[in-house]
Amino acid sequence: MQTKTFSLKNVSASFFAGLFLCVSATMVGMSGVHFYAGFADEIDFVSAVIRAVNDLFIALATYELAMGIFKEYRHSEEDDLFLSIRRTVTRFVSVVVIALVLEGLIMIIKYSQLDLAGNLFYPVAVVIAASVLLISLGVFLYLTGSKHALPAE
Template sequence: MTNILRNGWLKDLSARFFAGLFMCVSATMIVMAGLHFYAGFAPDNDFVSAVIKAINDLFIALATYELAMGIFKEYRHSDEDDLFMSIRRTVTRFVSVVVIALVLEGLIMIIKYSQLDLAGNLFYPVGVVLAASFLLIALGLFLRCSRDVV
């Protein structure tokens, strides 16, 4: 079993499999974004809601694409044995994309609720933006605490 892991072909195969799987999810979400955007041009649909759905799908596609690229880059080659540096880069890249997606999602929700005069529901997008802020602070703490390990 250690020869299998030492040769790296199992690690390479599983990295390619999971990266491909997340790439397929990302591509599917891009297609769904296009369909939601196209559906917004129908006379009985609200165009703004369709654009918001398309943007949400694109956020998910971006996050899954970034996860796929992180897996492919970090786990494909077995010659790098610095596990902490690899995890640090992957976590930073992925959490950064998630924070950006959450902040943009919160801003879109604020715009949507203000257009629909639903000011009572504004605590949802504020909660999303606060959660993204705490996630960004946690990422900063993780990077600061893991700085000495590398």
């Protein structure tokens, strides 16, 4: 039978993971509110749906952050911390890249509908930044691969 130790590290990890889970749940609720507000006459339905989707992506990223904190700081001694961090970083950065690309595409659609072609460099910059982040993730995964990892001393 395994006993649980109540250290400051475990309590802090649980607190912050719970805090980020609460933020994630709040964002899911706000997504529902924004979606429901789209049925009002004075608000454009497409804009409300876009706002709801944005809220859901923020909720997903916050949820991934909470799970990463929980796994990273509350792992058992049997778990390989290196692989756990590698998996957590990959999942979190992947969610952020998806959110950035979708936000950039939504901004492109919105600006083109409003005839604001002069402002298109903002969403293009967001998509380029997401591309750089994705390339950086690929470099991170390549350098932390098992055949490239530094030997333990």
